[in-house]
Amino acid sequence: MSSLRVLIVDDEPLVCRHLATILSAAPGIEVVGTASDGAEAAEAVVRQTPDLVLMDLRMPGVDGLAATRRIRALPRPPVVLVLTTFDADGYVIRALQAGAAGYLVKSTPPAELIDLIRVAAQGHTVLSPVAKDGLVAASATAHEEREAALARVAELTDRERDVLTAIGDGLPNAEIARRLFLTEATVKGYVSHLFEKLGCANRTQAGLLAQSAGLTSS
Numbered sequence: 001m002s003s004l005r006v007l008i009v010d011d012e013p014l015v016c017r018h019l020a021t022i023l024s025a026a027p028g029i030e031v032v033g034t035a036s037d038g039a040e041a042a043e044a045v046v047r048q049t050p051d052l053v054l055m056d057l058r059m060p061g062v063d064g065l066a067a068t069r070r071i072r073a074l075p076r077p078p079v080v081l082v083l084t085t086f087d088a089d090g091y092v093i094r095a096l097q098a099g100a101a102g103y104l105v106k107s108t109p110p111a112e113l114i115d116l117i118r119v120a121a122q123g124h125t126v127l128s129p130v131a132k133d134g135l136v137a138a139s140a141t142a143h144e145e146r147e148a149a150l151a152r153v154a155e156l157t158d159r160e161r162d163v164l165t166a167i168g169d170g171l172p173n174a175e176i177a178r179r180l181f182l183t184e185a186t187v188k189g190y191v192s193h194l195f196e197k198l199g200c201a202n203r204t205q206a207g208l209l210a211q212s213a214g215l216t217s218s
Contacts, residue, residue: 003030004121007050007078009041009067010034011059015106019054019083026114038067045071050078052121055100057084057091065091065098072099081120083108092127102126149212152198160197161215163190167203168210 006029008019016034023029032048035041039062045053053071057064068080082095082103092103101120104113105128116126156164159180166176173191177184191203200206210216 003028004052004118005030005032005048005050006117007032007041007044007048007053008034009036009038009044009053009059009064010056010083011036012056015056022110023114023117029114029117038062038064038070041067042070042074045074045078052079052081052117054083054117055080057082057095065094068095068098068100079120079123081117081126083113096125104128145212146214149209150214152209153213153215156194156197160190160194163187164194164198164206164210165215167191167194168207168216170207 006023008016008023008031010016010019013036016036020031020034024031032050033044035044037059041053041055042062044050055064055068059067062070064082064084068082071077071080077099079101080099082100083106084091084103085106095103101123102116102125104116104126108116108128120126153161153164162180163176166179171179173184173187176182176191177187180187182190191206194200194206195202198206198209200209
C-alpha cells in the first residue's frame with residue numbers, strides 16, 4: 001500500500017522540521033516537502049502532488065485561508081488540514097468554508113495528530129476539542145451576521161447586487177466592468193453609490209458584507 005504523501009505549510013522553519021520529524025517516523029506517511037507561505041504552498045502542491053496538506057493559518061503574504069481556497073480549486077486537489085495555534089472561533093468555520101477537511105491546534109499530541117491525519121486523509125472531518133466548541137459558537141454568530149447582512153442588501157437592485165458580488169469576489173473595477181459588460185466609469189459610480197447606500201467606508205467592508213450575505217460567487 002502506498003504511503004500517505006504530506007506537504008507541511010508553516011512560516012516557522014523549526015515548526016516545519018519538528019512536524020517533518022514526527023510524521024516521517026510514522027509508518028505509512030511520507031513528507032514530500034514544506035512551504036513557508038500560501039503562494040509557495042499552492043505551487044508545491046502542483047509540483048509535489050501530496051495527498052494531504054498540513055496548513056498553518058497566519059503566514060505573511062498569502063495566508064492559510066486563501067491558500068486553502070486556491071489548493072481546493074485545483075484539479076484533483078489534496079486534502080487540506082489546518083494545523084495552527086490560532087484557535088479564534090471565527091477561523092474554524094472560515095477554514096471549513098474554504099475547503100479544509102479539519103481544524104487542529106498545534107498542541108495536539110503527536111500520536112493523536114498522526115491518527116487524525118490518517119482519518120482526514122480517508123475523507124472525514126476532524127476537529128480538535130477547542131475547534132469543536134468554536135464551531136458551535138461561530139455557527140451561531142455566522143447565522144446572526146448573515147441575517148443582518150441579508151437585511152442590509154435586501155433593497156439593492158439586481159445590478160447593484162451584481163456589483164457587490166464582484167466586490168466580494170475581490171475584483172477591481174476594471175474586472176468588474178468586464179464581467180458585467182459595463183464601462184469602468186459606470187462601475188465606479190455603482191461602487192460609490194453602494195458605499196453610501198450600505199454604509200460601507202471602503203471595499204473591504206463592502207466585500208465582507210457581500211460574503212456575510214452569501215453573495216460571493218467563489
